[in-house]
Amino acid sequence: MGIAGRLVDRQLGLTEPPAAYVTDENLRVPMSDGVELLATLYRPPGPLRPRPTVLSRTPYGRDGLGSIIGTLLARRGFQVLMQSTRGTFGSGGQFRPFLHERADGLDTLAWLREQEWSDGRVSTVGPSYVGHTQWAIAPYADPGLVSMNADITASEFTSTFYPGGAPGLLNLANWVNQIGRQERIGAVTGFLATPILSRRKQRAVTALPLQAADVAIAGAPVVFWRDFIEHADSPGEFWGPAEHDGFDPARMPPVSMVTGWWDLFLDRQLVDFTALQRGGATARITIGPWTHGDRGSLATTAHEMINWLRRHLHGEPDDGRAPVRVYVQHADRWTDLPSWPPPDAEATDWHLAPAGRLTTDGPGARGEVDRFVYDPADPTPAVGGPMLQPPSKQHDNRGTEAREDVLVYTGPVLETDLDLLGDVSAVIYVRTDGGHGDVFVRLCDVEPDGRSLNITDGMHRLVPEAEAVAPDGTVAVRIPLSPTGYRVRAGHRLRVQVAAAAFPRFARNHGTGERVATATSGRRIAYEIRHGADHPSHVTLPHHP
Incomplete structure (x- = not known):
């Protein structure tokens, strides 16, 4: 890893001379049920002595990505235990994602603290699933962890697996x-x-x-x-034991987070951050213009991780940065904030109006309605968004917007720049002919040449027996769209799409109530989207001065 390590350091902008380290391979960590998990210890050369330890538990192998993290930190003088999770890369048992991480993580933590090379102080690091393995132990560890670097991850994954109830x-x-x-x-x-x-x-x-x-x-x-x-039809019952969002902030260690506006875990990660901050825990978050694991985010992630560990394991002083640092897209600037959501953001309701208009003038006349028919045999396609693999981020939506199963509402040309920064939501009044259906809402930036670029969106799956249905059959669907930091430039327009699918990003709704796993047929769904004084469908946008 000598040459490779120097190349990694150069790519990440790490210029200090690296420290020497050695590795102890294939350590066997016993679990309570008799299964053994394999781990690699990165440590300073020489005799073993008690030191603080950085723990990282990964399903992606101790070589490759695990080795990059381990050696990156070892070259900065940290002692690191990199462990393969149950059923992966030589560790015993079967890999059942999320279901074993609490028990296995706490067993690993107890074993680690008994080793002669441990002084009992443990911090955890790692992105995505590796971040979730941190959440699986942090609320329960006794003694607690010293710190966490939980990047592009969340305390629970169910809301990301099934956003708004749609797989x-x-x-x-x-x-x-x-x-x-x-x-x-x-x-x-x-x-x-x-x-x-x-x-x-x-x-x-x-x-x-x-x-x-x-x-x-x-x-x-x-x-x-x-x-x-x-x-997929009742996810909470199965995944509940793997959710850790009921944590007590007072028991949590200091947490540093890095994520991106186009990361699929952004919504839930900001919920976690807000709960930590409001509960009095030490927490900070950085949000950049990135997708999940975006190469552009790696340098920021590495620097935040190293600085956080140095502060909490080595006692280096606080760097004094704000708790929230976000990148405002298309304004090309970073902004520091004291909390999330931004305390000075002003919310404005943009109402759906007749003739495909979007307006801040308030709801229109009573009884306004637009209609379309959704066909599960030809579901409305997805374009861009927070995807694990390309095409992701922003794309031209005009092809989708031209379909007959998509409603489009467009605002006036903006006279000045509009900075959107904060939480975004929508209320859509909908009626379907069978009670089933999905409601997909997307906010777009329409450029002067007509290109319609997605900014943020949200999904809701109608479950007839769970919805509050008005006497006229209408359901008021409240949809949280993903938070955003985005400048809509002067001369551009805002646009809202309302559709019944974004396939294959989300599994299609068959319109029959059949189980997602076994459904093979479907029925067309007739939609009514109502707006006006009696059904004020709108999106709420946070304007940041």
């Missing part, structure tokens, strides 16, 4: 492809998108039923896919 099909298919193939082709290679794999995944998620799509994607059954799809 996040394509993102989960991408992850199934990665974890289902990584030990055959390598963890890093499993993340790469190729035309052949993209076509294979597209065919797999388009074919019905969905329950066997894992074989079409990864070439073999993947237990996580079966868990994800079989429990």
Whole structure:
């Protein structure tokens, strides 16, 4: 790792001379049920003595990504234990994502603190799933952790698996492809998108039923896919034990987070951050113009991780930065804030209006309604957004907006720049002819040349027996769109789309109430989107001065 380590340091802008380190390979960590998990210890050379330890538990292997993190920190003088989670890369047991991480993590923490090279102080690091393994132990650790670096992750994943109740099909298919193939082709290679794999995944998620799509994607059954799809109709019952969002902020260690406006975990991560901050915990977050694991985010992630560990494990002084640092897209500037949401943000309601207008003048006349028909055999396609693999981020939406199953509402030309910074939401009054259906709402930036670029969006799956239905059959659907930091420039216009699908990002609604895993047919759904004084459908946008 000598030459490779120096190349990594150069790419990340780390200029200080690296420290020497040695590794102790294939340490066996016993779990309470007799399973042994393998780990690698990175430590300073010489005799063993008690030191603070950085713990990272990963399903992606101790080589590759795990080795990069381990050596990156070891070259900065930290002692690091890198562990392969249950059922991955030589560790015993079966990998059932999320379900074993609390018990295995706490067993690992207890074992670590008993070793002669540990002084009992433990911090944790790692992104994505590796971040979730931190959340699985931090609220329960006794003694507590010293600090956490929980990047592009969240305390619970259910709301990201099934946003608004609709299964996040394509993102989960991408992850199934990665974890289902990584030990055959390598963890890093499993993340790469190729035309052949993209076509294979597209065919797999388009074919019905969905329950066997894992074989079409990864070439073999993947237990996580079966868990994800079989429990799509009542996910909370199955995934509840793997959720850790009920934490007590007073028991949490100092937490540093890095994420991106186009990260699929952004919504939930900001909920976690807000709960920590309001509960009195030490927390800070950085949000950049990035997707999940974006190469552009790596330098920031590395610097934040190293500085946070130095502060909390080595006692270096606080750097004094604000708790919230965000990048405002298309303004090309970073902004520091004391909290989230921004305390000085002003909320404005933009109402759906007749003739496809979007206005701040308030709701119009009573009885306004727009109609369309959704066909599950030809679901409205997804364009861009917070995707694990390309195409992600922003794309031109005009092709989708031209479809007959998409309603479009466009605002006036802006006379001045409009900085959107904060939480975004929508209230849409909808009626379907059978009670079933999805409501997808997207906010777009319409450029002077007509290009319509997505800014943020949200989804809600109607469940007839769970909705509050008015006497006229209308449901007031309240949809949180993903938070954003975005400048809509003068001369541009705002646009809101309302549709019944964003496929294959989200699994299609069959309109029949059949189980997601086994449904093979569907029925068309007639939609009424109501707006006006009696049904004031609108989006609420945060304006930052």
